[in-house]
Structures are given as structure tokens and as C-alpha cells.
Amino acid sequence: xTCEEYLDYVAGDVDGTxxxxxxxxxxxxxxxxxxxxERERQQAMRDLLxxxxxxxxxxxxxxxRLLASLQESHAGGRRAVRARRWIGGIGATALAAAAIxxxxxxxxxxxxxxxxxxxxxxxxxxxxxxxxxxxxxKDLEDLYGKYGDEGIxxxxxxxxxxxxxxxxxxxxxxxGRRARITVYTDGEHLVxxxxxxxxxxEIDAPADGEPQFFREGGLSFRVxxxxxxxxxxxxxxxxxxxxxxxxxxxHSG
Amino acid sequence: MSREDDVxxxxxxxxxxxxxxxxHLYGAASYLCADPHRAADLVQETMLRAFRFFHLFExxxxxxAWLLTILHNTFRNQYRASRxxxxxxxxxxxxxxxxxxxxxxxxxxxxxxxxSEMMDQEIVDAxxxxxxxxxxxxVLVDLQELSYEEGARALGCPVGTVRSxxxxxxxxxERKLAAYARERGIxxxxx
Numbered sequence: 425x426t427c428e429e430y431l432d433y434v435a436g437d438v439d440g441t442x443x444x445x446x447x448x449x450x451x452x453x454x455x456x457x458x459x460x461x462e463r464e465r466q467q468a469m470r471d472l473l474x475x476x477x478x479x480x481x482x483x484x485x486x487x488x489r490l491l492a493s494l495q496e497s498h499a500g501g502r503r504a505v506r507a508r509r510w511i512g513g514i515g516a517t518a519l520a521a522a523a524i525x526x527x528x529x530x531x532x533x534x535x536x537x538x539x540x541x542x543x544x545x546x547x548x549x550x551x552x553x554x555x556x557x558x559x560x561x562k563d564l565e566d567l568y569g570k571y572g573d574e575g576i577x578x579x580x581x582x583x584x585x586x587x588x589x590x591x592x593x594x595x596x597x598x599x600g601r602r603a604r605i606t607v608y609t610d611g612e613h614l615v616x617x618x619x620x621x622x623x624x625x626e627i628d629a630p631a632d633g634e635p636q637f638f639r640e641g642g643l644s645f646r647v648x649x650x651x652x653x654x655x656x657x658x659x660x661x662x663x664x665x666x667x668x669x670x671x672x673x674x675h676s677g
Numbered sequence: 678m679s680r681e682d683d684v685x686x687x688x689x690x691x692x693x694x695x696x697x698x699x700x701h702l703y704g705a706a707s708y709l710c711a712d713p714h715r716a717a718d719l720v721q722e723t724m725l726r727a728f729r730f731f732h733l734f735e736x737x738x739x740x741x742a743w744l745l746t747i748l749h750n751t752f753r754n755q756y757r758a759s760r761x762x763x764x765x766x767x768x769x770x771x772x773x774x775x776x777x778x779x780x781x782x783x784x785x786x787x788x789x790x791x792x793s794e795m796m797d798q799e800i801v802d803a804x805x806x807x808x809x810x811x812x813x814x815x816v817l818v819d820l821q822e823l824s825y826e827e828g829a830r831a832l833g834c835p836v837g838t839v840r841s842x843x844x845x846x847x848x849x850x851e852r853k854l855a856a857y858a859r860e861r862g863i864x865x866x867x868x
Binding site for chain 2: 431432433434435436439441462465466468469470472473474476477478479480481482483486487489490491493494549551553
């Protein structure tokens with residue numbers, strides 16, 4: 425044990441958490457005045473930290489708001505129970521999303537697009553956890569093929585011709601189906617993609633594959649029929665900007 | 678018992694177990710977030726997630742440690758995703774604090790400050806200036822009184838890493854406070 429190495433053990437020495445196998449720490453300190461001084465100084469620091477009130481008080485109004493949000497989230501709980509039996513961290517993603525979403529967009533829960541709107545807000549607030557963060561369409565398609573809803577093509581739309589790079593994908597529990605939400609960015613804007621069977625959803629698009637653009641919930645949507653699937657893209661950028669970017673690109677979605 | 682009753686019972690147990698720890702969560706969040714609003718948001722998300730995952734909480738274990746683990750996970754996820762929103766596609770964790778932030782080992786001035794004369798706000802300020810990984814270890818173990826094992830779970834790292842971060846963090850903090858003290862003219866008693 426050297427003095428430099430001891431610097432990683434001081435806390436354990438002071439707190440009495442060193443194990444049997446760490447006897448070399450004690451024997452070093454016993455023979456080293458400098459490290460004994462270090463231990464003394466850290467002991468004083470530790471005692472100080474533990475004797476003072478160094479955390480701010482929880483303001484009353486913050487406490488009230490927290491309690492109110494818990495009450496409000498209560499309705500989301502039943503959905504979560506149903507989604508509980510997912511594999512590993514994937515379930516966690518959906519549950520966290522469902523929980524936070526209740527708070528973020530109360531009042532726009534009913535329409536067929538509202539789950540996707542919620543996902544977008546989660547992503548833009550930094551609260552959407554990727555099931556898989558990857559720039560590889562192949563990797564994401566593997567994940568979707570393995571864990572996505574049966575019957576939904578694992579296909580991941582390539583938006584690179586429009587200047588959006590793949591960031592990753594999240595498997596989410598939407599009403600009546602397991603959605604796979606793909607996230608893209610161009611460094612400035614986010615684009616989310618939802619992809620599902622045309623006969624499944626309340627959302628439809630012309631069979632000729634002509635994309636439809638519209639605004640809802642403060643976001644721009646692009647809906648397009650791809651074979652027997654529907655591809656929905658959503659972004660915050662203005663509809664004309666989004667249309668131009670998508671229109672310029674001869675992408676495969 | 679009907680599903681409604683089940684949900685209500687879960688909520689009652691959750692409130693009894695988790696709500697007493699609200700101010701601890703806020704305290705920990707305040708050291709992670711830049712301002713009180715973000716800290717409150719982080720606590721809110723933590724509590725909502727905790728409620729959803731409450732079936733995973735083992736009764737009789739340390740609920741505060743469990744909640745703080747969720748808080749840190751939420752913080753890490755948010756941190757990554759918010760960088761994404763800003764277009765930073767590289768979502769790697771920040772690297773370890775540079776050695777320059779740590780007082781050098783060769784600094785041999787044996788003068789010990791009278792720590793008891795430091796004001797709470799000075800300690801809080803100094804702690805906030807530490808790199809996040811060292812600050813979090815101190816907040817969880819010294820301020821929130823978690824064990825090393827519980828701290829390791831919250832931070833998602835081995836126990837030895839908690840010990841090392843705590844050791845280095847306390848040392849940095851002590852050196853910072855010593856510098857403050859020198860500025861203010863506080864010296865070792867009798868020096």
C-alpha cells in the first residue's frame with residue numbers, strides 16, 4: 425500500500441467499513457504519519473458533514489404540488505399493473521413513461537394520437553428512456569423483431585436522407601398495443617416515429633402512399649401508408665419546414 | 678379484494694412508506710440540479726416512478742435508499758436525454774474529474790483548519806462545487822446516511838468505487854474549506 429493508494433481507502437478506514445482483506449491499509453497507516461494526518465482531517469470532515477443540516481428544507485408549496493401530482497397519477501396505476509410483466513428494463517421504460525405522462529399532458533388523453541404526443545413531450549423533456557440507444561437501424565430492427573408486437577414489421581425508417589440521424593428506440597405500452605417508438609435528431613430537432621399495422625389503429629392514411637401532414641397538440645405530424653402499415657412521424661418544427669425536409673428526401677418510409 | 682381495493686391499498690402503503698422521505702429526496706435532488714424548480718421536478722418524477730414500481734420494493738428494507746436509487750436513475754436518464762434534445766448525440770457519461778480539481782498529494786501543509794467554524798452555507802457551496810460523482814457519494818453516504826452498499830446501488834457502481842469517491846470527495850471538500858478559511862483568516866486553534 426502506498427500513500428497514493430491509501431487516498432482511495434481513507435473513507436473506509438474512517439467509517440470502519442474495511443474488510444479483513446484490507447489489513448494492508450491499516451498496517452500502512454500505522455507506519456505513516458502523513459496518512460494518519462490525512463485520516464484525521466477526513467475524520468473531522470466526515471463528522472462535520474454529519475453534524476450539520478446541509479440539505480434545504482422542502483418548501484411547503486413544493487410539497488403540496490408533489491402530493492397533488494401523486495394523486496393525479498393514480499389513474500395511470502392500473503395501466504401499469506397490466507404492463508408489469510415485461511422483460512427487464514423494457515417494462516421499466518413503459519411504466520416510467522406512463523407515470524410521468526399523466527402529469528405532462530393532462531387533458532389531451534383521449535385521441536388516438538395522444539400516446540404519441542405524450543411520448544414526444546417525454547422525449548423533449550428528457551424523460552423518455554430508450555430501450556436501446558443506437559445509431560444502427562439493423563440493431564434496432566433486431567430489437568423490434570424480438571420484443572415488438574407480433575404482426576408489426578420490425579422495419580426502421582431511414583430518415584438520414586432528410587438529415588435526421590437515428591438515436592434509438594423505446595418499446596412502450598400504448599392502449600391496446602405495444603408500440604415501438606423510434607427517435608431521430610438532426611442535432612436541433614427531435615423526430616419520433618411510430619409504426620403499426622393499418623388494420624389495427626384508429627388512424628388511417630390514403631392507400632396510395634401519399635403522405636398527409638397536419639398539426640395536433642402543438643406538434644407537426646406526417647402520416648403515410650406503407651404497404652399494410654402506417655408510419656407516423658411527429659416533430660415540434662413547423663409543418664411547412666417539416667414538409668419541405670421530408671419532401672426533399674427520397675427516403676424509404 | 679377487487680382491483681380497485683388493491684390499488685387503494687397499495688397507495689396507502691406507498692404513502693406511509695415513501696412520503697416521510699420526501700424532504701430527503703428534495704435534499705438529494707438539490708445537490709444534483711442547478712435550481713430548486715428542477716430539483717422539485719426530479720423529486721416529482723422520482724415519486725411517480727416509485728409508485729409505479731412499488732411492487733418491487735421489499736418491505737422491511739431501507740425505503741429511503743430505494744427512493745434515492747430511483748432518483749439517481751431518473752437523473753441519469755434525464756441528463757442523457759436532455760443532451761439528446763440539444764442535439765448532442767454522444768451520450769456518454771462525463772469523464773472522471775480531472776486530477777487538477779483535486780488538491781495534489783504533494784500538498785503537505787499540515788495546518789488543519791477549525792472546521793467547526795465553517796458556516797453551513799460555506800460547506801454547501803463547497804460541496805456543490807465538487808464534480809458530480811464525488812458530490813453524490815458524499816450526499817448519499819454522509820448527508821442521507823446510506824450504507825456503502827446502498828450508495829453503490831443508487832449510483833450504479835461497485836462498493837469500492839463509493840469508498841474511493843467518498844475518500845477523494847471528502848478530501849477535496851476539506852481542501853476547499855481550508856482555502857475558504859484561509860481567505861477568511863480562520864486558522865487552526867492556537868496557530
